[in-house]
Every structure is written in structure tokens, then in C-alpha cells.
Amino acid sequence: MVSTSTDHIKYFRFLNYWMDNPQFMETVHTCWEKKLASTVQWGIEAGKECVLCKNAEESAEHLFLQCQYARKVWKRILESIDQHSTVPLVWEQFQNWCIQNGKGKRATAQWFKTVLTEGIYGLWIERNNRIFENKSKKEENIAKEIVCVTMARISFKNSKM
Template identity: 50%
Template sequence: MFKNAAKPKATFTLWILLNRKLATVDRLAKWGMALNKTCVLCKNVDESLDHMFLHCHYVGEVWERLLQWIGNHSNRPRTWAQFIQWSIQNGKGKSTRAQLFKMILAEGVYALWNERNKRIF
């Protein structure tokens, strides 16, 4: 029912995230680009991959609402290793619950990345 329900762009963005290759401000700064380093979503901390997807208050609220909506009450991960384990644990298998989690994860990451980009560009 939910197999491949996430848009290809969302699945690709999730793949880039899981490989830690998203072009966040800290990554672009390493390439010599001069940018405003403040997270455009919470405006409190410098943007990094870990901040954006694990620690940002704005992103945390989005994840809490999405997970609550699908009835997943697991604790949100706080470290990258926990994020990977959480993604595997909740997305493993072909059950409807696992398929729904994978779709929400991919679409959630994609929506957050797009919101971040809209606020910058």
C-alpha cells in the first residue's frame, strides 16, 4: 500500500542526509563560502547537519507533530548514531507501520530542507 509512496525527490534528499552530504551552512563554510551561519529555522544556533535535524527547536516541533500523527511515540534521537538506529528500527520491514514511517521520514526531511531553503533563497 505505501511502498515507494514518498516522492523521488524526498527519497533522494533523505539519502543525501543519511550520507551526511546535505549542503548545510557548516559544510559550505568548509568550502570557503562566506555565509550567515545562524539557523534560519530557529535563529538561535549556528546551522549544522546535527543541529538542523537533531537539535533545532523548530525541527523538533515538526518531528513531534508528524510522529504523533502516525502514532509513533518513540523518543526522538539526540545523536547521529541514535538517528540512524531510530530510522532503521522504525523503518525495518514491510509492515504498514514501517512503510508509513519511511514515507513520513523522507517527506519530513524533504519538507524541512525545502522550508530552510525558502527562508534562505
């Protein structure tokens, strides 16, 4: 399945069903479009290497899909919703995987969409905390936080129905 511009619009329309935080959606949308700027492009001297694993140059694809730190976070959070697949390593495959697993209104799709967006945002926040505040957390702690926020969001959404 090849993702199209229409798929991207549909994807964000269904992600936006519960999200009121514009900064959050901007981060997720920027990630989705693979337009994350490095700190060097923002005029910040933080280096080009990934601050999460320190093993590769930072890019959107590396930060969210290929970084060993991120892969451990994804594994833990996906297991929490009984999603036993592996996050793809290639951006276009990741987009198709997201669209495929997030389709529909069934509970598993809702969990998947929420975990996905919280995962992206959580990894981005961790990256920024390391760069701007010199603070870091272990991947299991980030994963636990993402799962807790996901559970709260799903519970809140369901209580409004």
C-alpha cells in the same frame, strides 16, 4: 545497534520503493550521509546560524534533530502515525532509530518510512524557502503538509497493489 554501510544501502533500497523524484532522494540521501553543505560552502552569504530557530550554528545534526523548530515538526508528524517516541538528538542514534522503526513491510513501518523521508524533505524545503525566498511557515503548518503528503503517498501506493 551500530549502523553499517550495508544498513544504509538496505535503508535506501526500502525508502526508494515509492519514490520517483531523484531530487527528493538526493536530498534524503545527502541528509542520511550527513553531508549537507552550508550556504557559505555554496558561495551564498546567508550566515552560519540555523534559519529555522536562529539559536545555533547550522549542521545536519542540528537542522534535522536538535533544532527546536524541527523537534516540534517531528513531534507532530510522529504523533499523527501513533509513533510516540522522540527523535534522537545524536546522528548515529537517529540512523539506528530509523532503521529499527522502518524495518519490514507492516503498515506501521511503511508509515514511518514515508513520514521520515517527507519530514526530512519538508524541513529542507522550509530551510531553503527561508534562505532563498524569504518565506517561512509555522511548524504546525509544515507538519500538516507533511502528514497530508504522507497520506497521499501511502494511499497511492496501496491503490497500485
